[in-house]
Amino acid sequence: MDVLVPLPVAIPLLSAAALTAFGFWCGRRLDDLVAIVATAATLAVSLLLVFRSSDHELVYWFGGWRPRNGFALGISFVVDPGTAAIATLVATLGLAALIFSWRYFDEVGTLFPVLMLVFVGAMCGFALAGDLFNLFVWFELMSVVAYALTGYGVQHAGPLEGAVNFAVTNSVGSFCILFGIGFLYARTGALNLDQIGAALAGRRADGLVIVAFTLLVGGFMTKAGAVPFHFWLSDAYAVAPVPVCILLAGVMSDLGLHAIGRIYWTVFSDTLSAGDIRPVVVGFGLVTAIVGGLMCFLQRDLKRMLAFATISNIGAVLVGIGLLTRSGLAGSIVFLNTNGLLRSAAFVAIGILVRRFKSGDELDLRGQGRRAPIAGVVFAAAGLALALLPPFGPFLANALVVDSADTLGYGWVPPLLALAAVLSAGTILRAAARIFGGLGEAKDPLFSHEPEESQAEPADSRRVSQLLLWIPAAALAVVGLGLAFIPELAGHALRDAGRLLDRSAHAREVLHGVAPPATPTPSYSPSATAYAYGAASTLGALAFAGFGLYRRRLPIVLRRAAARVADRPVAGLKALHSGVVGDYVAWLTAGVALLGGLVAVMVR
Amino acid sequence: MSYLPFVLAAWIFLVGIFGIVRSRHFIHLVVSLSLTQSSTYVLLLSIGYVKHGGAPIFKDVPLGTKAVDPVVQALTLTDIVVSVTVAALLLAVAIEAKKHAKTMNPDELRPVRG
Numbered sequence: 001m002d003v004l005v006p007l008p009v010a011i012p013l014l015s016a017a018a019l020t021a022f023g024f025w026c027g028r029r030l031d032d033l034v035a036i037v038a039t040a041a042t043l044a045v046s047l048l049l050v051f052r053s054s055d056h057e058l059v060y061w062f063g064g065w066r067p068r069n070g071f072a073l074g075i076s077f078v079v080d081p082g083t084a085a086i087a088t089l090v091a092t093l094g095l096a097a098l099i100f101s102w103r104y105f106d107e108v109g110t111l112f113p114v115l116m117l118v119f120v121g122a123m124c125g126f127a128l129a130g131d132l133f134n135l136f137v138w139f140e141l142m143s144v145v146a147y148a149l150t151g152y153g154v155q156h157a158g159p160l161e162g163a164v165n166f167a168v169t170n171s172v173g174s175f176c177i178l179f180g181i182g183f184l185y186a187r188t189g190a191l192n193l194d195q196i197g198a199a200l201a202g203r204r205a206d207g208l209v210i211v212a213f214t215l216l217v218g219g220f221m222t223k224a225g226a227v228p229f230h231f232w233l234s235d236a237y238a239v240a241p242v243p244v245c246i247l248l249a250g251v252m253s254d255l256g257l258h259a260i261g262r263i264y265w266t267v268f269s270d271t272l273s274a275g276d277i278r279p280v281v282v283g284f285g286l287v288t289a290i291v292g293g294l295m296c297f298l299q300r301d302l303k304r305m306l307a308f309a310t311i312s313n314i315g316a317v318l319v320g321i322g323l324l325t326r327s328g329l330a331g332s333i334v335f336l337n338t339n340g341l342l343r344s345a346a347f348v349a350i351g352i353l354v355r356r357f358k359s360g361d362e363l364d365l366r367g368q369g370r371r372a373p374i375a376g377v378v379f380a381a382a383g384l385a386l387a388l389l390p391p392f393g394p395f396l397a398n399a400l401v402v403d404s405a406d407t408l409g410y411g412w413v414p415p416l417l418a419l420a421a422v423l424s425a426g427t428i429l430r431a432a433a434r435i436f437g438g439l440g441e442a443k444d445p446l447f448s449h450e451p452e453e454s455q456a457e458p459a460d461s462r463r464v465s466q467l468l469l470w471i472p473a474a475a476l477a478v479v480g481l482g483l484a485f486i487p488e489l490a491g492h493a494l495r496d497a498g499r500l501l502d503r504s505a506h507a508r509e510v511l512h513g514v515a516p517p518a519t520p521t522p523s524y525s526p527s528a529t530a531y532a533y534g535a536a537s538t539l540g541a542l543a544f545a546g547f548g549l550y551r552r553r554l555p556i557v558l559r560r561a562a563a564r565v566a567d568r569p570v571a572g573l574k575a576l577h578s579g580v581v582g583d584y585v586a587w588l589t590a591g592v593a594l595l596g597g598l599v600a601v602m603v604r
Numbered sequence: 605m606s607y608l609p610f611v612l613a614a615w616i617f618l619v620g621i622f623g624i625v626r627s628r629h630f631i632h633l634v635v636s637l638s639l640t641q642s643s644t645y646v647l648l649l650s651i652g653y654v655k656h657g658g659a660p661i662f663k664d665v666p667l668g669t670k671a672v673d674p675v676v677q678a679l680t681l682t683d684i685v686v687s688v689t690v691a692a693l694l695l696a697v698a699i700e701a702k703k704h705a706k707t708m709n710p711d712e713l714r715p716v717r718g
Contacts, residue, residue: 168637178679
């Protein structure tokens, strides 16, 4: 057993406990420093685990309670390069967020770094947990901390409302997960993922298994923010402080999806056939990607805009996972890491704007961004890469998904994914051009109104050193863009995905300690079709940005016709995002019912 | 094993959801959420129920004595802790809302719309 495995959880949690106990006696800077050092150590350990697990899974049984005869009584962490990469992503974003908050907040209590550390530790634990009980515990821990962090600026109405919507919706989602866990335990008497999978393998999927699958996937989709479970997400991310948004939008949403992929392959893959589940999950993913993109276009508040861009990206990742192939899963792993870094970089850029100009509104900031060129470069670079510009990470991930979709005869999926990228990335580019280039018009009635009250952001005019604000932005963008240049990144992702796909080999490795023979890393180069999609969506995003900027210069006839077609659906779509938590929970219930109905119809 | 506990769990869950959907008051909202969560306790405990089983304490009892399943009881305890945490957090938010926004209706917090 590798002693490093529990450290990504232990380091942040222990430092958080120490800070809670002694932090009040130290100065703010010392608290921040402890948190930063702890997160950096977590980052180093997680990165080391990526390399250590490259040949075989690292399975760590707490207290030495190893399974006997395939029966696991103890609890485990299962580390493969994919999960370790997510832990690394969590720590990277946590580090960036803590460095950014050094100068971003003028005043912040000891509890802020404590909560951030617990958040980092809980997310690492969620990524590594190997059984449903712990998955649930870490899920709850990260959720509760996230609610508290979202509502950190309690003196304003916006954060309160966002935190309430977030907490209530996600709690209901977690009850669904708990119901699903209960059903699976009732059927199999096991909580370890691989052991449940072994107990279910080869049996026909009956009603109980379908319900358990539905509740688990529905619950995790709530966390991820897939349509129609997504309503809380835009409310919460729009009001949370920027350093918190870095972690929320960068990785927390994706963790829900990661859990779906992992649970399907280890638990359900020999019971619910991929052919039955695929159309349902891909359908949810595509709707999420498109709706997220459309709503993104309608925003003028930058944080809310990026929240919807997050939803759109989540949809794309969900499609990758939902294809239920090695290539699709590999694509989703690459997507999740690179998109997370790039979105976080964009959030930091927004944070710089908010800190400097006291506004996070696209129209108010028009042209002002010229005085913050680094933020502009970061923002535009993130937008271009998210538009699937070759050869960066999102393009590479999309190439893997395109390959998989074409082989399966899902040829209609890639054009829709490209469309979603055009909508969301085009909007980010539009905002970049308007803010940092001063292009476009100063008013646009189509966009949603900004909430009136000022947000819970620092508001003083004291000039502070900008260096610590720029470093995280630039670093996240560079790492996010640079990931694509790791040699054989796609090949490694494919190999990693292949290991998860072989359920019985995975179970043998976890439960019986029999390591499968090492497989060579496949080599991968994107196909010509993928380059075509990448080029088309990049050009499309630029064109769409231009449309967003100069929409009102189009001929009047064209605009009237567009208004006749689009006005009502647009108004309807906006009205759905009502900000009322009761509506959101009703949608959640309907979404779970729809998901369950579709799965039941497909299986029967 | 009777189906009744499972029907009961589903019923409590749905009643709780109905309460959340219809809620116009913070305290009502928090209570509805806790109610929904208590359906999970009923479900978990009924899963672990063993007829004529005692409490799962294995001190000074002969090997093989019937006992209810301790795993689901541990899950339930975890769940209760979570429930209390979330309720406390939401009630704290309610106090802040009352202080600053002068309202106990979550819909009146000038929500972000559109």
